[in-house]
Amino acid sequence: MAIRDATYALIEEQGYDATTIEQIAERAEVSPSTVFRYFPTKEDIVITDEYDPVLLAELLRRPADEPWTDSLRHVLREAIGVGMEEEPEVTRLRSQLMVQIPAVRSRMVASMAATGRMLSAAVAERTGHDRDSLEVRVFTMSLVGGLAEISQYWAENGFRDELPDLVDRALDVIEHGLPTRKP
Amino acid sequence: MAIRDATYALIEEQGYDATTIEQIAERAEVSPSTVFRYFPTKEDIVITDEYDPVLLAELLRRPADEPWTDSLRHVLREAIGVGMEEEPEVTRLRSQLMVQIPAVRSRMVASMAATGRMLSAAVAERTGHDRDSLEVRVFTMSLVGGLAEISQYWAENGFRDELPDLVDRALDVIEHGLPTRKP
DNA sequence: TTGATTTTGACAGTTACTCTCATTTCATGG
């Protein structure tokens, strides 16, 4: 979409804060009204939720007898892989903005929380818990919190790690807790 | 502080969005400029970070040979207990605003993330990890994510649970994962 | 009391966002 492209371009040129909606509208050759019609907030232009349904669909496609933590691992690796292959610069830019711009970060966390809610249903079914139980909700959100940190870590360290590896390490921590007594 | 009191009162009367900085300033008998001087954003008037140092101090006071998950449990229960005893209505209002107002929620999560960073040092030391390692960071943020959900759950269910119990259950999930095969 | 320093306020400006209403675009049936 033109609005999104214009936004990415302008942010790379001038930075996030210096980029106004008016500029975005001008670059995309639409009116500011139209920008607001498609994206309720400025952060929404940067962030995308479009992976959510994909993620969920993938999860449901996994064999039912697979340990669900494994399912999750596969699905997350896949989702992240897709993002990186299709538009690596955008993926990086998003991570970077997450680190630098608090509003973007919180929009991202909110988005991931929504994803988490979706996952809750799947997780609840597999584990035999009630979807609205404290346990499932806490687990899901702790998952989301941990995963969000991956992006931060990645960006802060200059994107030098392979994202799938980070996902693996993060999931290990979330599944088994911190490995004890590491020298 | 007068500004904070005025804010709480106005929010209870009119709700969060309907309460403007101008009204707050008027009620607190200061100028809007002064409000902004003390609180960078509207959400900051509602949220407080003052428990952070207390929490950290408590944590350091625990015996060094205690399993650190136990230390965490004690400290969190204590911190929450204090908040509830000293100003229960405010604690409840904050939880409620966290559920209703996205901006407040994300400010809260950010605040808890900052607390998490502080805890990271303690956690890292006890477990022998590097404080900046992905493992510690993921663990800390997943802790924060899970704990933040407690507040949500509590408010959404009409504050009928005892907060310390919820903390216990949440920490169990975070420590041991979701209990498997619950009928 | 004077002088210095800190706190406060008045004010102007920016920008994200909302609402309303008119206009344009466009698909569809006659």
Add this chain to the structure above:
DNA sequence: CCATGAAATGAGAGTAACTGTCAAAATCAA
């Protein structure tokens, strides 16, 4: 090809959260 209705777009006015600057006022020290 034209008319009609629906959807997309735009113009414009308004609000409220901030930011920055500078002057006035309260506070404190000597």
